Amino acid sequence: MSKNKNALLGAAFLMATSAVGPGFLTQTTVFTEKLATSFGFVILLSILIDLAVQFNIWQIITVSGKRAQDLANDLFPGLGYLLAFLIVSGGLAFNIGNVAGAGLGIEAMTGVSVQTGSVISAAMAIGIFLFKEAGKAMDSFAKILGFVMIVLILYVAFTSHPPLGSAIQHTFFPEKFDAIATLTLVGGTVGGYISFAGAHRLLDSGVRGESALQEVNRGASTGILITALIRYLLFLATLGIILAGTSINPDNPAASVFENAAGTFGKQLFGLMIWAAAITSVVGAAYTSISFLRSFHPLIEQYQSYITIAFILISTIIFLLVGRPVRVLIFVGTLNGFVLPIALAILLIASRKQRLMGGYKHPVPLQIAGWAVVLILLAMGFNIF
Numbered sequence: 001m002s003k004n005k006n007a008l009l010g011a012a013f014l015m016a017t018s019a020v021g022p023g024f025l026t027q028t029t030v031f032t033e034k035l036a037t038s039f040g041f042v043i044l045l046s047i048l049i050d051l052a053v054q055f056n057i058w059q060i061i062t063v064s065g066k067r068a069q070d071l072a073n074d075l076f077p078g079l080g081y082l083l084a085f086l087i088v089s090g091g092l093a094f095n096i097g098n099v100a101g102a103g104l105g106i107e108a109m110t111g112v113s114v115q116t117g118s119v120i121s122a123a124m125a126i127g128i129f130l131f132k133e134a135g136k137a138m139d140s141f142a143k144i145l146g147f148v149m150i151v152l153i154l155y156v157a158f159t160s161h162p163p164l165g166s167a168i169q170h171t172f173f174p175e176k177f178d179a180i181a182t183l184t185l186v187g188g189t190v191g192g193y194i195s196f197a198g199a200h201r202l203l204d205s206g207v208r209g210e211s212a213l214q215e216v217n218r219g220a221s222t223g224i225l226i227t228a229l230i231r232y233l234l235f236l237a238t239l240g241i242i243l244a245g246t247s248i249n250p251d252n253p254a255a256s257v258f259e260n261a262a263g264t265f266g267k268q269l270f271g272l273m274i275w276a277a278a279i280t281s282v283v284g285a286a287y288t289s290i291s292f293l294r295s296f297h298p299l300i301e302q303y304q305s306y307i308t309i310a311f312i313l314i315s316t317i318i319f320l321l322v323g324r325p326v327r328v329l330i331f332v333g334t335l336n337g338f339v340l341p342i343a344l345a346i347l348l349i350a351s352r353k354q355r356l357m358g359g360y361k362h363p364v365p366l367q368i369a370g371w372a373v374v375l376i377l378l379a380m381g382f383n384i385f
Contacts, residue, residue, distance in 0.1 A: 021281030022101020040171030090192035091289030105275025160240030
């Protein structure tokens, strides 16, 4: 039980810290500036969507005992390769932003250039996959830095004095709404590789089958609630700064929030915060993206750590060549918002096939919630709303 508990907590934090990357910080700041107190409603909507997504994906994957790409290939030959391509290409795009975010963090803390900081951070992430027990090292890393992020953002939320009353009111009764903000937010929280990070980690930890469902659901909800807590606190912190009439620097919007809340010390706090968010996301994106390739060839399974390291190196090299981190961070959130409904639809169809799931009956309320999310995200993606 203790082993399962550690695995579940590790999976929850891996999912949460993968979601709370530099894109998460940038998107939340940019959209809070645009929507003010009504952005709370977008966060609430994204949390409800996140819960429906995570409960469906974690349950289907752990009961079947198969990774998402294998379920997809068993459902329809070749479908798993398409899903893997979508996830890995989205994960690579996300990781370029994650590496950039880590560089921004080190620059804010030390004054070292973003490029140098990104190389240092990539080397640290690679170090985790050189451990023999890389999985356990990754779990501990995600948990420690997850707690660091919560404490830092709590401090900034308190010092910025946000209008709690109107923020809570407009969280439930918004004055305005933005479909693209919602799609980007959901894409940045459970889009693409992120929704599979925890579920694939559970399989690697040996957590599978119907008997583990109660624990799996607890792990899924823990991951989403950690993400929701950090996002809402960041929203409150940003809100307080913006309503005080402070201008936000478009080149590094999240840094402006921390710097305005606590001066030079705030800038260094931001550096630590975005670095923690980015480095854990580099690890999560690389691990999960490569987990979508592992079952395709025995050599990939055998050399997974080295392939994961190569993935991090490629992300870093592309960032060094391309640059422009803030624009990349917003774009990849929207991109992964499009990947999510496709991936979720595949798993929902697979969950109804007895040859794939045995005697397991996937709960009807979850199926309804899952299909509702697929339709909502597709509608928002094509700007129907």
